[in-house]
Amino acid sequence: MKAIAAFAVAATLSVSALAETPTFANAQEAIKFRQATLKELQQNFKRVADMANGRAAFDAGVAESSAARAAELIKQPWVGFGPGTEGGKADSDIWKEQDKFKAAASRAEGEVAKVAAAAKTGNLDAIKAAVGNAGASCKACHDAFRN
Ligand code: HEC
Numbered sequence: 437m438k439a440i441a442a443f444a445v446a447a448t449l450s451v452s453a454l455a456e457t458p459t460f461a462n463a464q465e466a467i468k469f470r471q472a473t474l475k476e477l478q479q480n481f482k483r484v485a486d487m488a489n490g491r492a493a494f495d496a497g498v499a500e501s502s503a504a505r506a507a508e509l510i511k512q513p514w515v516g517f518g519p520g521t522e523g524g525k526a527d528s529d530i531w532k533e534q535d536k537f538k539a540a541a542s543r544a545e546g547e548v549a550k551v552a553a554a555a556k557t558g559n560l561d562a563i564k565a566a567v568g569n570a571g572a573s574c575k576a577c578h579d580a581f582r583n
Contacts, residue, residue, distance in 0.1 A: 469515075473513045500558070503554075547566070
């Protein structure tokens, strides 16, 4: 819910009141920011997913720190999709179906938080289940909103 609130505020107000919210000089900056955070998200998520899928040896410490970082990062890209920032591989439907886009972001945020919680327990089966759901939440948004 926090990311959604930040998104809504950033979309309507000058963001100077929110010290933790990045500001962008232009659309290109916003696009670069969201792509960079999504890329770093992917790197951290994949590290956990590879362990869950048996493509990498399970290391509970690395899984925990990577999942925790992914849970932080999944909250960040959305301020980079403000008004007038169409471009990159973002589908223009994002700006026509804001509620749907925000709901997809919120769902993914919840699912990645569950991966972080599972990784904290160190239980690989719990991690596997959570990674599957989180991956599906990434894909659902990509199918709908990424070109
Ligand atoms: C609410 C929608 C949404 C969710 C949820 C989402 N993504 Fe994306 N993702 C996008 C959009 C839109 C783009 C294209 C952004 C652009 O090019 O401006 C993108 C781009 C990316 C990219 C390419 C970044 C680059 O280098 O240009 C990666 C990697 C990525 N997402 C990974 C993920 C992962 C991993 C998850 C889940 C943990 C996820 N995304 C969840 C919408 C989403």
